[in-house]
Amino acid sequence: MFQGQSRFDTCKVFPEPARGLKQIVEALQLKVLHHYHHHTTPPPLVRTASPPSPIIVMRPSYSHRSPSQGSPPPLVRLTPMQRHHVDVDRCRLPRLPDPLAPPVRSSASPVRRDLSLPLQHVSPSSVPLMDDLEAPLIERTCVSELAKRVLNTDSLELLVINVTGKRGVGKATVVREVYGSMKTQTIFDERVWVSFPPYLSVSNILQLIHQQLEQHQLEQLDHQQLDSKNTFYSGNDVEKKVQAKLLHKKFLLVLDGDLSNSDWMALQYALQKNDKGSRVVRIIQGSHVRPPWISESDWIRVEKFLPEETTKFFEKWVSNEGKQETIEVGNGKQEGKTEEDTPPMDVRLHSMTGGLPLAVVLLCGLLKTKEYPHEWDKVLDHLKSKQSRLLDNILTMCFDDLPHDLKSCFLYFAVLPMNTVIEFNRLVCMWRAEGFLRPKDGKTMEKLGKIYIKGLVARNLVKVVKRESFSGGPFVAVHHKVHSFLLLEAQEANFVEIHNGDDRPPSANTRRLSLQNYKDKYAALANSPLRKLRSILSTFQEEKGQGTDDMKQNGETRGAIPQNDMTSPHKHIENMLKESKFLRVINLKGIEIGEELPATISTAAQLQYLCVTACSLERIPPEIGKLKHLETLDVRHTNVRRLPSSFWKIKMLRHVFGSHLILPRRVGNLKYLQTLQTVHPDKNDRWDQDTFKTMVNLQTLYLSDYSGHEENVNAVCEVIGNPELLEYLEKLTLKVSKRTNIKGEVFTSRSQRRITAMALHGKLVFAEPKAEFLVPNLTFLSLKRTKVSKDFIYGLGELPLLVDLILEQGSYKGTQLDFVGGPKFRSLKRLTLSSLNKLEKLVIDKEALVELTHLVIMSYNEDFKVDVDTGREFVKRIEIQDKQLYDIIVRESVAKKQSDQLLASSNT
Secondary structure (H helix, E strand, O other): OOOOOOOOOOOEEEOOOOOOOHHHHHHHHHHHHHHHHHOOOOOOOOOOOOOOOOEEEEOOOOOOOOOOOOOOOOOOOEOHHHHOOOOHHHOOOOOOOOOOOOOOOOOOOOOOOOOOOOOOOOOOOOOOOHHHOOOOOOOOHHHHHHHHHHOOOOOOOOEEEEEEEOOOOOHHHHHHHHHOOHHHHHHOOEEEEEEOOOOOOHHHHHHHHHHHHHHHHHHOOOHHHHHHOOOOOOHHHHHHHHHHHHOOOOEEEEEEOOOOHHHHHHHHHHHOOOOOOOEEEEEEEEOOOOOOOOOHHHEEEOOOOOHHHHHHHHHHHHHHOOOHHHEEOOOOEEOOOOOOOOOOHHHHHHHHHOOOHHHHHHHHHHHOOOOOHHHHHHHHHHHHOOOOOHHHHHHHHHHHHOOHHHHHHHHHHHHOOOOOOEEHHHHHHHHHHHOOOOOEOOEOHHHHHHHHHHHHHHOOOOEEEEOOOOOOOOEEEOOHHHHHHHHHHHHHOOOOEEEOOOOOOOOOOOOEEEEOOOOOOOHHHOOOOOOOOOEEEEEOOOOOOHHHHHHHHHOOOOOOOOOOOOOOHHHHHHHHHHHOOOOOEEEEEOOOOOOEOOHHHHHOOOOOEEEEEOOOOOEOOHHHHHOOOOOEEEOOOOOOOOOOOOHHHOOOOOEEEEEEEEEOOOOOOOOOOOEEEEEEEEOOEOOOHHHHOOOOOOOEEEEEEOOOOHHHHHHHHHHHHOOOOOOOOOEEEEEEOOOOEEEOHHHHOHHHOOOOEEEEEOEEEOOOOOOOOOOOOOOEEEEEOOOEOHHHHHHHOOOOOOOEEEEOOOOEOOOEEEEOOOOOOOOOOEEEEEOOOOOOEEEEOOOOOOOOOEEEEEOOOOOOEEEEOOOOHHHHHHHHHOHHHHHHHHHHHHHHHHHHHHHHHHHO
8 A cells, every 4th residue: 555655765775874865864764763653563573683784774866855853863773684674655664685684595585575565666767668678699609509400401301409408598598599580580481489387288289389370370360251260179180280280381390398208209299290391499498418319419508608708798788788887897806996806707707607697697687776886796795605506596686676566576477387478468467456556656557567577677587588569569478497486485475376286275265376287277166165366367278179069069078177076167167256256367368168258257346357368268248347347358369259338338447458359339438448459340330430539548559440441440540630539549550451541640640649659551541742740759660551652651761769660561662662861760770571572672871771780571572682781780680690682782782883883984
């Protein structure tokens, strides 16, 4: 609970008083003394070890007036033990870590506070954008070895390449560098990366592979094609379907997860029928001895860094955040150190991190939160004294250093199975429903959640694993080792109960339940009622058709429930909803609940987050309208296409996610709605301007209309053209049929001033030939079938923040695309041209696109020409990743030089 905004929202630790901060200390001490005067007992202390020397706590970032009356009492000096449990807004100091005082911890350190209580502090004052958090890399021989095997064209047989090494050495990072290269994207017809938790069955892994293969195809279908396409299949047929999709294709498959030998042999057998030069990369956790039947070239071991590599890697991470001035790594001395016995910095770093890249990045993330060199000294000196379990010590310090409100959010990753990725926006919605977020400083809870997760990424505790999802934002995860640490912390704090394979039923007092029993996923629901349950989560893989088809044939579900209880799993879900009346979060993925959501959902009156995905659900009952507090509904990857009218009248709705949901012509007062994805109009009840009139706070809008009726698109464009409506819109996706045009108001309306990302599929028509673009914050633009002219491209060059530009099939109607020198496109970093069949030549002047780092050209004609300076950075990248395109660039460069020489000689 908030007790009012605190002026002490951040505290720093200093070894001695600093000048100019006396007034802050005086104000702080008065607050603490006032607390002890009115409370008979001091705040409870957690640590039992003898307290070290006292440390003064003060706030250096701001200055405040001291009390005007009375002389200040003696200076308040608190030990680290006392600092851990004091909250300023409740007359207690906020907890900060003490790097000099090693905590008394068991194998899992207890979380020292009630993690369900949200506090007020937002960590760094400025959090970097997600695009600025790219991980710097250094050259590693294992990368070139892996690339050589993956890109080898000598053998057309299916090759399996094993990547192994200790946890934390960066195996996935090495594989991802090869997987994401331009050359890999060019030579393989299909690329699939599947991450899965331990003990997942072969059929479930094949389900994951099949879903990845179908994902891009389904995104290209309109809603009518999607309705007619049967995407549900029996689990017994998934192997045949995967084989059929990959039989005549050259594919690259990455398997990131633990597999038993028997499961691996079964999976390998399912994939072996391919002679197109396909490759399978298997990431094996831990160090293993190479079996004799695997050749040395197919067994790639990722080693730890050498001391000089550790220093180089550390320097790259630190310099990214502008901290390189605090350490002079080159001469091996820290700034301000005069002791002759101080070892060189590369030796200190290597001894503290053990050469593990994960330990290095975690240490960098921790040091980036320290503003002064002497704070770095404390951290490094503390780690120097800890020579065992180096990675665990660094993780402990990183966790202790987190502000309290970030701890609950970070600990939430323990609720998910290991090696599970989660969508950025979905995670923030769940944090909000759990009560971890509260509005602060004029920011919405969603905005605050994004700041939190970006802060965790900036600290290198959370990693961004996928960035290509335009509508849903990036996907994030935590490292295996970090997840193991969080799991121990969560168990010590009783943060979550995880049901993952044993027969023991969950406790009747369980408040947060995570279902991870892959052998019997309904077992936890078939026992005693969970009346105190607040949150239930599952992340099982989709088993389409299994539950419904089997019950229709046999009257019961086989292999889904305990043998002593043959009750339908639908009944278990219904009973759980009936008994657990205090539910706030329902996140059920892969749980078969039948074709209709049970009407007993209305008994969960406090429900705020409802996510039912990866199942055969088709209908939502009208009783859902009784959930007056519902904020988020997610029915993606189901057959739900229409929601009851009572749902659209829930006033507290903030986020609606679906797969081509029908948005009715008339809805309720949805003034809090922020996300609407993905919707299309009812063919018998078309949209008008009043449809979106009440959605004044809409931030993400994903619309598709392939009906060909211009009334629907015109209604959307009229709303966008009204400067008083949709003024908070940040993301817009609009897909229309070939018979319909998209009006230019999407670029020229004043309501679009906040928009940052836009994807348009359909012909773009402007009322005025040279209209001024009013989208100054646009950073991402994707066009397809827009048929824009050269003048439109020049107009885009005036946008100051445009970073990504994607031109797909039919987006540009010219035969030559020129980027001339000057101030245009001054922020463009990534340019993608795909399937532009009419394009014959691309020209990039030497002084044009000065910030461009990535140029991707796919599906070009044989006579396609590229005129660009071969010394540019992105050309050097193309030389490594796409040899064919690089040859085109060099050939055009040579021809241009010869032409210039002939012209010069003729003039003389």
